[in-house]
Amino acid sequence: MTTSDIGALIAAAGDHVRHDRTLPAEMYTSAEFFATESRWVFQKSWVPVCRVPDLLAAGAGYTPKVVCGVEVVVTVDEGQRIRVFLNVCRHRGMLLADRPQQGKKLVCGYHRWSYRLDGEPAGLPLVSREVDRARCRLHPVRHETWQGWLFVNLAGDARSLTDEISGLHEVVDDVGLPTMLTAASREFVSTWNWKVMWENYNEFYHHLGTHRDTLEPLLPAATASTLDNHGEAWSCTTVPCTEQYLSMQPLTDHRRTPDMALFSVFPLLCAGWQPGSAFWMEIIPEDVVRHKVVWHLLVPPERMDDPKLETEITRVMDGLGAIHDEDMKSCTLVQRGLSSALNTSGNLTELDKPISQMHRWLVGLLEHLSKDDPSCGGSGRQRSA
Ligand code: FES
Ligand SMILES: [Fe+2]
Numbered sequence: 145m146t147t148s149d150i151g152a153l154i155a156a157a158g159d160h161v162r163h164d165r166t167l168p169a170e171m172y173t174s175a176e177f178f179a180t181e182s183r184w185v186f187q188k189s190w191v192p193v194c195r196v197p198d199l200l201a202a203g204a205g206y207t208p209k210v211v212c213g214v215e216v217v218v219t220v221d222e223g224q225r226i227r228v229f230l231n232v233c234r235h236r237g238m239l240l241a242d243r244p245q246q247g248k249k250l251v252c253g254y255h256r257w258s259y260r261l262d263g264e265p266a267g268l269p270l271v272s273r274e275v276d277r278a279r280c281r282l283h284p285v286r287h288e289t290w291q292g293w294l295f296v297n298l299a300g301d302a303r304s305l306t307d308e309i310s311g312l313h314e315v316v317d318d319v320g321l322p323t324m325l326t327a328a329s330r331e332f333v334s335t336w337n338w339k340v341m342w343e344n345y346n347e348f349y350h351h352l353g354t355h356r357d358t359l360e361p362l363l364p365a366a367t368a369s370t371l372d373n374h375g376e377a378w379s380c381t382t383v384p385c386t387e388q389y390l391s392m393q394p395l396t397d398h399r400r401t402p403d404m405a406l407f408s409v410f411p412l413l414c415a416g417w418q419p420g421s422a423f424w425m426e427i428i429p430e431d432v433v434r435h436k437v438v439w440h441l442l443v444p445p446e447r448m449d450d451p452k453l454e455t456e457i458t459r460v461m462d463g464l465g466a467i468h469d470e471d472m473k474s475c476t477l478v479q480r481g482l483s484s485a486l487n488t489s490g491n492l493t494e495l496d497k498p499i500s501q502m503h504r505w506l507v508g509l510l511e512h513l514s515k516d517d518p519s520c521g522g523s524g525r526q527r528s529a
Contacts, residue, residue: 154507154511157503160503164493169482169483171339172432172479173432180510182212184513185506187299188298188301189411191212191297191298191413192409192426193209193287194207194294195293195325195326197325197326197445201325202220204247204261206241206247208242212298215232216228217282218294228284230282230285234265234281234282234283236255238252248261256269257269263281285300286300288304292321292323292324293424309376310376311378315405316405321417323444323445325443325444327441327442327453329440331438332472335434336478337435337482340475340478340482341425341427342502343502345414345471347496347497351364353474358466362388362389362392368495369381373501380406381407381497382406383405393420395420396420404416405418410505411506420444421443422443423439423440425438426439433479441461443457
């Protein structure tokens with residue numbers, strides 16, 4: 145696929161979005177389009193890295209993460225200040241940290257350059273005093289925290305995250321997310337495009353088919369309702385939990401409103417809550433048809449010392465794994481359909497509203513960026529401020 149093909153694909157996607165059609169299949173199958181998506185969508189928007197309460201609970205130290213192919217390291221100093229840097233030594237580029245560790249310094253294993261948790265060089269063994277230390281600071285990565293998640297904007301030029309999702313604040317405000325801790329995590333490998341996973345996660349409509357005998361009787365598709373996002377970078381769909389569903393959930397807090405909600409901060413945060421617990425599905429894109437999914441179960445901090453918690457967590461994670469297995473079968477078949485020759489675009493309905501919202505955001509961002517990028521069929525002219 146040439147760069148002008150990418151430009152044409154984005155133009156076609158704009159037309160599809162305006163006519164409630166699904167995105168062109170090449171956006172799920174083309175390696176070249178995935179490269180564009182990585183550079184523009186993942187790097188220029190806000191993507192989640194990890195949970196802040198987990199970082200703070202671990203104390204001063206650092207945690208390496210790979211975010212959309214970029215190696216970063218998150219540091220927490222003794223005053224609980226969080227910073228994010230590229231996880232690359234400023235000497236000759238070796239990866240600095242390969243595992244989380246407590247302590248006050250990062251030390252490169254190659255020639256022992258070391259860095260403080262604020263990114264300043266701490267020691268450059270045998271290096272002349274003439275060398276400008278300021279040039280040897282770790283490269284900072286822009287970050288913000290929201291509802292307990294640490295987000296980064298790798299390109300560093302996005303609008304503030306809180307502005308991008310202003311309407312979502314009041315929706316999630318009383319859920320207690322900012323202090324919730326990760327109680328368990330489970331990883332799955334996915335051999336389909338990340339958008340197939342996102343789309344599957346964010347609508348309840350597929351309970352009718354994929355989860356016909358499991359979730360549909362408990363959380364019926366017909367009872368779901370999606371909020372208007374007013375064109376912002378988020379979606380949120382709620383469904384009332386049936387009594388039967390609540391009675392089967394070991395972590396249920398019966399004092400809370402019996403609704404389940406799934407929400408997303410576009411493009412990669414997929415999260416949700418139900419009375420007594422919350423969860424997020426971390427999507428780690430690797431290539432056009434491969435990503436990792438890590439399901440994280442979040443619980444309020446006061447539950448962490450509960451002796452029954454471990455048994456309850458095992459039940460929840462086993463249930464979640466069984467549902468995810470059902471989803472994986474559907475996602476495999478969706479990717480196969482999208483990859484089929486002669487496939488044409490499908491039709492989105494009001495039951496696919498979160499997907500329409502995400503597609504509009506995605507295509508809007510691509511159209512905006514492609515206008516200024518001659519490598520993508522754009523004019524290359526700068527917009528006036
Ligand atoms: S590459 Fe890190 S000290 Fe040389
Ligand atoms: Fe599902």
